[in-house]
Amino acid sequence: MAMSMLERVATAATMGTPDVVPCAPLVCGAAHRFSGQTYEEWSRCEDPEAMVAGGLAAIEYADMCGIVLLVDLTVEAGAFGCETIFPVMDTAHPNYDDPFIKGPGDYAKVKKINPRETGRMKGVLDQIAGYSKAIGETHAIVGFVYGSLGTLSMMRGPEAFFMDLVEHPDEVMGALEIMDDVLAEYAVAQKEAGAHAVCYDNLYASESILSKPLWRKFEGKGMLKVCDAIADSGALVVHHNCGNGIYFDELEKYGHPHAVSHAYVADDVDSWEEHKKKWGSKICTIGWMPPGPVAMLGNEEEIEEEVKAEMEIFKPGGGFIQSTGCEFPPNAPLKHAKMIVDAAKKYGVY
Amino acid sequence: MATAEKEKELIAGLRDAVINYKIADAKKLAEEAIKEGADAYKMTMEGLAGGMETVSEKFDNHEYFVPETLLCAKALYGALDVLKPHIKSDSGSKGQVVLGVMLGDVHDLGKNLIKAIFESAGWTVHDLGRDVPLKSFVEEQLRTDSDIVMLSAMMTTSMVGMKKLIPMIKEKNPNVKIMIGGAPISEKTVDDYGADTTADNAPNALREAMNMLESLRKGMVSA
Numbered sequence: 001m002a003m004s005m006l007e008r009v010a011t012a013a014t015m016g017t018p019d020v021v022p023c024a025p026l027v028c029g030a031a032h033r034f035s036g037q038t039y040e041e042w043s044r045c046e047d048p049e050a051m052v053a054g055g056l057a058a059i060e061y062a063d064m065c066g067i068v069l070l071v072d073l074t075v076e077a078g079a080f081g082c083e084t085i086f087p088v089m090d091t092a093h094p095n096y097d098d099p100f101i102k103g104p105g106d107y108a109k110v111k112k113i114n115p116r117e118t119g120r121m122k123g124v125l126d127q128i129a130g131y132s133k134a135i136g137e138t139h140a141i142v143g144f145v146y147g148s149l150g151t152l153s154m155m156r157g158p159e160a161f162f163m164d165l166v167e168h169p170d171e172v173m174g175a176l177e178i179m180d181d182v183l184a185e186y187a188v189a190q191k192e193a194g195a196h197a198v199c200y201d202n203l204y205a206s207e208s209i210l211s212k213p214l215w216r217k218f219e220g221k222g223m224l225k226v227c228d229a230i231a232d233s234g235a236l237v238v239h240h241n242c243g244n245g246i247y248f249d250e251l252e253k254y255g256h257p258h259a260v261s262h263a264y265v266a267d268d269v270d271s272w273e274e275h276k277k278k279w280g281s282k283i284c285t286i287g288w289m290p291p292g293p294v295a296m297l298g299n300e301e302e303i304e305e306e307v308k309a310e311m312e313i314f315k316p317g318g319g320f321i322q323s324t325g326c327e328f329p330p331n332a333p334l335k336h337a338k339m340i341v342d343a344a345k346k347y348g349v350y
Numbered sequence: 351m352a353t354a355e356k357e358k359e360l361i362a363g364l365r366d367a368v369i370n371y372k373i374a375d376a377k378k379l380a381e382e383a384i385k386e387g388a389d390a391y392k393m394t395m396e397g398l399a400g401g402m403e404t405v406s407e408k409f410d411n412h413e414y415f416v417p418e419t420l421l422c423a424k425a426l427y428g429a430l431d432v433l434k435p436h437i438k439s440d441s442g443s444k445g446q447v448v449l450g451v452m453l454g455d456v457h458d459l460g461k462n463l464i465k466a467i468f469e470s471a472g473w474t475v476h477d478l479g480r481d482v483p484l485k486s487f488v489e490e491q492l493r494t495d496s497d498i499v500m501l502s503a504m505m506t507t508s509m510v511g512m513k514k515l516i517p518m519i520k521e522k523n524p525n526v527k528i529m530i531g532g533a534p535i536s537e538k539t540v541d542d543y544g545a546d547t548t549a550d551n552a553p554n555a556l557r558e559a560m561n562m563l564e565s566l567r568k569g570m571v572s573a
Contacts, residue, residue, distance in 0.1 A: 089507065090454045090505070090507045090508070091505055096480075158459050159458075162417040163420050163421055166417050167421075208416075210415050210416065210417065211418075291506065292539065293538040329534070330506070332506065
């Protein structure tokens, strides 16, 4: 008997071998086109029912194994008070011309909030509840939390924030500690609403941005707190990082991941083959089709070739979920998501 | 007029201040250099740019990451603000670039790092900022007669604007070189959109720009 989509994901995420490699391109913002909303309306999360309807239609259209509850990376920052700009056809972003944190003294403005009731965090929880009711028994529902370091950088503006890490560490740390408590509660609320797994985005845990010691100093403890809360709630712990040279050893230590969604290999290996050998036997890989060059700009043949190549390396032994390395481009043709899934069905049978 | 020994000491101090992001020291040394009558261009190129070259190497070798590099750039700009008004206008620029983040995109961290690396290496950078309308790139290239236009995008939604913009720039000036960069950009994007090259970080962008400038100048000589 064939496994359900949910069983496939659960099996692969816990390092097992399902009947077929599960596949879910990270169709998040792109689902707005199925919801009858503009991207702006969708991003505002004011109609979770329409968003769920859109997500379900996208799942059905592409035959995906689940959904990730990423709206955009300003959901948490917005709930903490950061002004957010919602372009009509682009991803929402903070108002960097008038940031919430204008100087080191403003880190003290970060206060505890109730994630169950605040801003778009509540909208995300409502969506999870909607998905749970509709497909909770058959498909994977993966919550999403943007880590405190990333969230705070949006509230300050990344450039000033990165310099503050060196020049004003105590002020930054104080705000992070408050946020980590809130994010842990937010993650638990996602599990309670019906998420099977919760994904923690730790973007700065990679060679692209911070040194390992600096990342550990500012996010290690906080990530552990949130990931402990996810694990204790009974949900699977998933991570996302689309940076280059990801610190898998740190993720293992401070985030005990079942699975990591990633676009590039770990910092201590040089190829996907090496990554599979070193990390692929203990942490499930979700990835890693390049979203721009292949998922968006590729043709059917190129997409199929990419899936085939990724399968050849990562399918053996299980512990692999075929996906894009980062969000499926919100402006990419949705038929490309279906092509990815179709190719995974073709090459992913065990 | 500073003695050769004093100039050497000031250059070493400026290099050290940039490399170790001693922001206050960099400014103080630049002020001292002016007071002593040292050659501002020499201080900039051998002190600040020399220091930034080491920073680039450290970035390449993963000794320095984004925060450290930004702080080095902050030290550099603190000193450059003091030295720049004293640099003789005929000191010459290595090349000129127009730089900006595509329309609809506010991610300017990579663009700012590139600006610092290029300015420290003696290039003139016309920085259009972020969320830049397409026609502004075309107009700025024509106004400044820049050798290279550098376009940055962190999102696929802003990246697609390059496809329209690159022919607009090339139509007005077929010789201009175009470098594109940012998270969604790959060699395939370069080919598909008709750009000349890409680079995955600021030091590599500088190397690519030097190569393009060389080919442009060779082309001018042979023509």
